[in-house]
Amino acid sequence: MIKKVTIDQLKPGMTIVKMASDLWEHLPGLYTKPGLIRSKEQVERIREAGYEQAFIEVKIPGEEPLEKRLDTMLKRSTVDPKQKKRVPFESAIEEAQKAYDKAMTHAHRIIHDAKLGRKVDYESSVETVDQIVDSAIQNPDTLLCLSKLSHFDEYTYTHSINVSAIAVVFGEYLGLGRNELLDLGMAGMFHDLGKTVVSERIINKRGRLSHAEFEEIKRHPGYGYEILHKQGDIPIPIMEAVHDHHEKFNGSGYPGHLTRNNTSALARIISLADVYDALTSDRSYKDAMLPNKALAIMYGMRDQDFDTVEVQSFIKCLGIFPSGSLVKLNSGYYAIVYEANPAQPLQPKVKIILDPDMHPIPSKLVDLAVRHSDSTNRLEIVECADPAVYRINLKPYLTRKR
């Protein structure tokens, strides 16, 4: 299991977990060099360098692997009895792709306008987010797939759309109404608008920021609020969510050090979507974390950064193998997860696309929860695979019919 500890709690023998480097914005004093802590002197050096916290791997004797434990945890909670009616993935993906692409163009425009000090076009933002909400209602897995399989070279834009889409999918899962989903999607799209005020040198700096630079970064939620407030036509819940998207459960966030009960549900949902997207679509690409690992990290942030029940619901919504994950099956073949199965989280619907030698094959849709008559062994997921390692672009496989 993964746990977040303070440097005071760090001891020789503990193993630091490999992290995405983009997490600095959420956890500024995070020590991220993976590997075993070998001595007290090493802990002392880490402390002297100014680090405050780290994620460690905690081994519990006889403990089941994470996926199995999450499976048990999710099965214990009841599945929504009024199973929502969904449009099948294959029919919904084209509309979702259009909504996603349109949102990308829109994100370019509003970020450009904000940089020039122009008004952000609220009306067309509503129109854009409206289509994202439609897609989430039709089939949320399409958006989750697109958010994970889009190129990361335009991080600023993809990140704002991904946070918007993931937040709307989670809000829909929680049963929010259409207007709330619209506000949520808008807050996701606008959440980092304040970064357009911060110098690009600081935004694009790789590695650790100086104290002064981080103080400036911490002002971006407030800058975003001011940009939107000046417009005069943005609903208050959206502005509040933008202002509070870096606040944490225990009050250790910024800018207001607000605890959980002093932030809105919209702000907390944006915060979950923001951290998940930062972990899984790291700017440097190679550091992007597999979705199931990212969820394990986020579970390790419960009671500190996130409300335990809320982060559990988020994991349940995305599934143990979130849509868009590349997985290896026990047959040796590789598949993309395209539809979660809330009742059987280890057995989602998948599209088999690569043979054991990673050669493309005519794709085949398989529901892992159904035993097929032509196979003696049930197909199972054995592990998550990293598309970046194999240099595969999975996106074309989603829309390809065969």
Ligand SMILES: [Fe+2]
């Ligand atoms: Fe932010």
